[in-house]
Amino acid sequence: MQLESMYQEIILDHYRDPHGRGLREPYEGESYQVNPTCGDEVTLRVHLDGDVVQDVSYEGLGCSISQASQSVLHDLVRGKTLEQTLAIGADFLTLIQSKGDQAVADSLEESLDDAVAFVGVGKYPARIKCALLGWMALKDALGQARIIQSGGHHG
Amino acid sequence: MQLESMYQEIILDHYRDPHGRGLREPYEGESYQVNPTCGDEVTLRVHLDGDVVQDVSYEGLGCSISQASQSVLHDLVRGKTLEQTLAIGADFLTLIQSKGDQAVADSLEESLDDAVAFVGVGKYPARIKCALLGWMALKDALGQARIIQSGGHHG
């Protein structure tokens, strides 16, 4: 049945039992993102230690896909370097925009791990934004954090 | 052929040789009317003597139908009382709005004389305004003239 191609078991698991939820201190970057179509929203914080993403904390309202995607995001980027994090984000975007191409998913398994389960979402254009909401917030929050950091370096 | 049902010989005669054209003094009412769709325009004056329409003078730009209709108007109402003039105007409107009904034309022959030739115009909605432009100006100019007259009575 079609439905399972979007709602893979891993996604439902993350949805029912999200990892790392809640907003935590300290943080260097914070972003609020909203999906105008459905009103879903997320607030996401990043805590950097030098070049390393020490924590991603988040809170918000949304569907299973957006909630699970944020949980997966948390797992994937914690402990990664900035550069690795941005690369993972780019890979996730590629996955979601692949229109559900399993070959693309397979090729990204090393980078994305569990998150390749989201490949099916790409077949549902209306849900793509749900899967990306947290990742947009991450990119935005990282941008802020780097400005603060570079400000720190210069000052 | 269709065309002759609109352009009856009488209409073409009036068009080629319009009666009473030109703006004259004295006058008590004047009206300027324009057909927004085609830009045709007419300026028309009425000269009343008591209750009687002594003269209708006019000038303007327009197609054969509007020109001929103004010429016919001039012939019809000169020398008529105000009340007769308004009745003739109402009959002309009925004729034009009859959608080309020859029975209506026949019933109005006494009142409209030559002007029943315009019955065919009623079949062409886009041309109805052409035929009525002068008559709208007449109604407007008469209204003005009566205000002036009644002002005179009171004053």
Place this chain on the structure above:
Amino acid sequence: MSLAVDFDVETIRKDFPILERRLADDRPLVYLDSANTSQKPRQVLDTLRDHYEQHNANVARAVHQLGEEATAAFEAARDKLAAFVKAPSRDEIIFTRGVTEGLNLVANVLAWADPPYRVGPGDEVVITEMEHHSNIVPWQLLTQRTGATLRWLGITDDGRLDLSNLDDVITERTKVVSLVHVSNMLGTINPVAEIARRAHEVGALVVLDAAQAVPQLPYDVTATGADLLGFTGHKMLGPTGIGVLWGRRDLLAALPPFHGGGEMIEDVRMERSTYAPPPHRFEAGTPPIAQAIGLGAAADYLSALGMDAVAAHEREITAYALERLQAIPDVKIIGPTTVQDRGGAISFTFGSLHPHDIGQVLDSYGIAVRGGHHCAKPVHRRFGVPASTRASGYLYTTRAEIDALADGLEQVRRFFGLR
């Protein structure tokens, strides 16, 4: 309902080609998103095609045969719409793209109007918390740009307008009261005549968003008490891209133009222009000609069925849906729970499940509902939910489709293991 004798849903459904559509997994379509947009009967589609294939030309401009035919059909559509909502004059029917444009038209010209209609600093505009964004944002823009103040009526817990402070909100400072006749989210039918009475007492104009009302109810614009009123063609079997703004004739005649260009003029000089009388003053540019003609055909279709019968069917199907939905554990309806003063849109929550997830599972069974904020975020905020699921039927909706929805919701529960 004696009126519904000729109203046979199965016969009606045969007029709607899309209802034969098979979706993925060869499922039949169960279309319960009619408050969003209605489906179109072949009578409307045939009219569109016939117009384009036989009579297509621009209107009010050409003396040739096609031009006369197109103009006659377009203006006949104006007559049909005037009759459909019992407008006292055909010149009161302005064709717009939809109700959103109609409401923006009103909000814009009121900034430019002469007194007493002009909205300026110190004036107040009153709306309600129940409005669609299309009846909120234009007034926010107007009041922000003119220095006027926006005020609003609230909503009671059972989804009715809170009129307890009506006389405090609508005051001598109020210039405009604009509200929705039938809510697209709560379903509520508002007591518009009562509110209009208060508004007119203080000399305010009354504007109605009748987007959900005209498709569902026998309509008489003057009975509403409104001065101006908009609705939208695509929700009443008509094409997209067309709507109507109705306004009192004397009021329209006193208002300045909205957009400039095309046939809205009387004379144009480089220095200045004069304008045509209504309705043309407000119809700049080539109008949506084919769409107006198509909407005329939609009005014919509805009139042939009888709007009393359409309304009776809507009530019946809504009552059945309210009953079935309320019987499902964890379903909570937002808005009136009986058909008393209620239209056909039913919004609800289902446990803690998100409307996207509910809609996605229903969709896998061919059931089309809307999930989200339905362009009515403030109402959702009022009820403390970010989004809801909405089911809305129309004249082609059957009880079996409501059953499918109820069964579908049980599948949703199973799929997500709703706790």
Place this chain on the structure above:
Amino acid sequence: MSLAVDFDVETIRKDFPILERRLADDRPLVYLDSANTSQKPRQVLDTLRDHYEQHNANVARAVHQLGEEATAAFEAARDKLAAFVKAPSRDEIIFTRGVTEGLNLVANVLAWADPPYRVGPGDEVVITEMEHHSNIVPWQLLTQRTGATLRWLGITDDGRLDLSNLDDVITERTKVVSLVHVSNMLGTINPVAEIARRAHEVGALVVLDAAQAVPQLPYDVTATGADLLGFTGHKMLGPTGIGVLWGRRDLLAALPPFHGGGEMIEDVRMERSTYAPPPHRFEAGTPPIAQAIGLGAAADYLSALGMDAVAAHEREITAYALERLQAIPDVKIIGPTTVQDRGGAISFTFGSLHPHDIGQVLDSYGIAVRGGHHCAKPVHRRFGVPASTRASGYLYTTRAEIDALADGLEQVRRFFGLR
């Protein structure tokens, strides 16, 4: 023209059902009013019908299958139109009702924009005497309402823009220069890039009315030098009720919304709202969904033929018409008399005969032309005539139809006994 190899008018005509129409007296239709509105190929009509019968739903709102299909088709139409005019980004394509709405959109938001775009007291807007009313009246309304000043470029006796005083008219005070790319009355193709250069020198925005240009010429928005540019679907084989406003992405992002409501928002609270990025910011309410999809099909149709071939055919048929018409005694063409920098509309006078009378007689032979001021009164005034007759062909127009026009004019002469 090597490009025209695949361009066979007789084959093309088979795609246009209306061209088989028999008029009164069983005359075939000779449609020479395409500058007013074009006819529609069955490919466009089939697309419309298929959309309504198989995929109809509202867009950007629903997670169900029909909603996804309708949204995908609507957004694909945006891609097609972006490609058709070589827009650097799809987000630069705003769907409007037509060019009139597009131009009004621009004129309105410039009243509300932040600096440097806002038009206010002391600022100047420059147009030309050659404009369609749709590119005059919006700027009159803007300048009247904001206290700005309207100025314009004149026309030479042979129907070209008079650029001799360009640097005096476009000055440091100029905020906007808005002009027609191809005149709907004179046929003139204006040197828009040259004028845009001067406008940009003084920091003014350049707006183009491309209503006649996009249907006839291979188009590249960036090559025009425009900042904003509008065109209309019904003149390029598309449905009525749809048009496009193109704008530079960074410029659109800096402009405030036009109308409020529907999907143009990011968040709505009763107190205030925030807005979506372009293009959605400028598309309030349910858009003309089916019409946009239909226009996409029209763009496909034109692209398949190749706009170079379409333009070559237009030039060829225009050259032939200019030649035939000029050979008729008493016919006087208003505007350029050769195809050099010239589009397809040919306006003319015929002795002292009124265009209504000319058109009526031609119509009795099945020949459809336009008579009147063609929504361009100032140009007519400039040439000292109240009205003119206009013949305009398109990709389906044949030489035989031009012959029919020339023969028809001789019948007009006979009928009225032209002296």
